[in-house]
Amino acid sequence: MSLIHGFARAVRENPDGAAVRTADRTVSYREFDKLSQMFADDLRAEIPPGGFVGIEASKGLGAITAMIGALRARRPFVFLDSRDSVASNAEKVALLGVRLLARSREDGEAYLTDVPEAWRAADADAARGPLDGEDELCYAIHTSGSTGEPKCVLVRPAPLAAVVRDHVEQLSVGPQSRTLQFARLTFDGCMTEILWTLTAGACLVVLDEARLAPGAELQETLERFGITHLKTTPFALTATEPSRAMRLRHVINGGGACRSAVVAKWSEVAALHNAYGATETTVCNLLTGPLDPARCRAGVPLGDIVGDCTYHLRDLDEGTAPAETGDAVRRGEIVITGPAVAAGYLTAQGVRPFGPAGDGTEYRTGDVAELRDGDLYFVERLDHQVKLRGYRLDLGEIENTVCQAESVVEAVLTVESHDGSAAAGGDALVCYYLGDADPRDLRRHLEAVLDPYKVPSVLERVEALPYTPNGKVDRESLRGSRNLGKDAVATPAQQVLTLVGRLTGIGDAGPDDNFYALGGDSASTLLLVAKLRELGWLDAGVRDVLRAKDLRALTDQLPQRSV
Known part of the structure; x- marks a missing residue:
């Protein structure tokens, strides 16, 4: 069944039911049907088949009316956000x-107007016309550019209808x-949440x-608003607390790795699903x-x-091989095949x-996954794999292991320079984590379950993680937050x-702690030796740190060895 057939059935079977609810208005399916049909008629009159219409990406009834109207008119659309740069919108x-x-x-009615003059090409004849020769298209959407330059993806309607159908059923x-329209309209997650709602006679809350x-x-x-269906990001699920006052029945994690702590928390109030x-x-x-x-x-x-x-x-390493259910453990890049692959x-x-x-x-996704006992698990993006001290590391695999520790909610790994400099590359595996886990206990847990070269040098507990507008962790901001500048302490x-606390993430490092038990490694040893020399112990060396039973053995020598 097509998307428009699904919507028509919803109108026929539930004409007086709520189709869209805003903060101050509820629109029935009968009324929404009229609004979207009026816009579809305008589109057919103004735009030829294959021609794209822009839809202003502002949260509200009008944008939803325009989207459904475009589907009814069989005119492909693209959401355009005025908060994006003029150059970006002009290019689109x-x-x-x-x-x-x-x-x-x-009143929620959608209407057509010329695109803003600043977005128009200087040479109007240079703008592309309808995409002749292409199969029917549903929408265009631009990737976020998190793995390179943003790209314009063309999506067909029939594969989208199949995805929506399966969501309605499951x-x-x-x-x-009642579905909360959560995703920004320039992110493709909005497509499923809007369409599973309006093809099933449910209410979309905007x-x-x-x-x-x-x-x-x-x-x-x-x-x-009595939301029963919510699709959102790992960040939102981590930062928001469920309550018994909620009427949630289904919650879907999308747009990033789902953690066990999120499953435990939200499963108390609803059926939690993971989506990829x-x-x-x-x-x-x-x-x-x-x-x-x-x-x-x-x-x-x-x-x-x-x-x-x-x-x-x-x-x-060796090309393509199918992932079969019988494999105990199999790791590789996820490759999607079939009609769901977009036009290009x-x-x-x-x-x-x-x-x-x-x-x-x-389509090769660039995502590494592991097939274990018939279930597929996300590991890491190929472009997030790093090489550190001769070993190739999947940061996502280590992050997942950190999150298995008690009292850890979320974890993010980066490779940084131990001294906090902006130099290219790095010599330290740094783990930032949310939760109440003591870093010493966490280190003992990781040393028991990970190969030594995978154990982070630094375990840094943070109160919050920075996120980009599309809900992904801002790793660059994390790296910039850790600054090993000059100390302003008395002795x-x-x-x-x-x-030592900064080098290992153990903020309360004390004299009785052993440097290596806290996470010290070869790179951080050199920095500690440099510090001892800076403080006057001019002939301090790596051997002195290696032999020291604890930090007291080093600090007690400073008065005698300094000149």
Whole structure:
């Protein structure tokens, strides 16, 4: 069944039910049907088949009206956010040949107007026209650029309909359901949450972004509006506390790795699901059933196939080999195949289909996963693999192990310079983590379960993690937050202890601690030796640190060895 057939059935079977609810208004399916049909008629009159319409990406009834109207008119659309740079929007408008922009009146009606003059190409004739020769397209969406330059992805309607159909079934969406429209409209996660709702006769709750801020604001919104279905990010699920006042029935983690602590927390109030997919493969490809916290302590699976696709694991060293259920453990890059693979990237030279032969048959996601006993688990992105001291490390694998420790909620690893300099590369594996775990206990846990070269040099407990606007951890901000500058403490001994605390993440390092038991390594040893020399122990060496039973053995020698 197509998306429009699904919407028409919802109108037919639930005409007086709530289709869209905003902060101050509820619109029935009968009324929403009229609004979206009026806009569809305008589109057909103004834009030829294959021509793109822009939709202003502001939270509200008008944007949803325009999106459904575009689907009904069979005109592809792209969401454009005025908060993005003028240059970025101008590039999108020119690439897609967008002439008209859908905006919203106060009554929720969508109307067409010219795109802002600042977004128009200087040479109007240079703008692209309708994409002749392409199969019917549903929408264009631009990747975030987190793994390179942003790219324009073209998505077809039929594969999206299959994804939506499977979500409606697995999440039991119906007329009594209320979905919170959480994702920004320029992120493809919005497609499934909007469409599983409006093709199933459910109510879509659309609110301004201030009401969606993770934490107390999101908690209050979920309670006040009686949300039953929520798809959101790991950050939002970590920062927000569930409550018994909520009416949630299904919560979906998407857009990042799901942690066992999140499963344990949210499973108390709803069925928690984990979802996986890529913009280039029609939003979502894998979805779990309700997760059991007891079975997620060693990792959270990615789920079973949704939509019209299959996958295999591409061997990281020797080419492609299928991932079979019988394998005990198999690691490789996730490759999605089938109709869910999008039409391709739109470039100035035309559409570039996916697949090594450019035939559009497969998409290599760049995500490394592990197949264990029939379940697929995310490990790390290929471009996040690092080489440190001769070893190749999957940071995501170590992060997941850290999160298995008691009282750890989330963990992020980076490779940094021990001395906090901005020099390229790094000599320290640094782990920032949320939770109440004592860093000493955490280190003992990791040393018991990880190979020595995988144990982080620094375990740094933080109160919060920085995130990008699309809900991903801002690793660059984390690296910048750790500064091993000059100490402003009274005595040389205190300066040594402060440095050791910063080098290992053990902020309360004391005289009775052994440097290596705290996490000291060869690189940090050199920095400690440099500090001892700076404090006057001019002939201090690596051997002195290695032989010292504890830090007191070093600090007690400072008065005698200094000159």
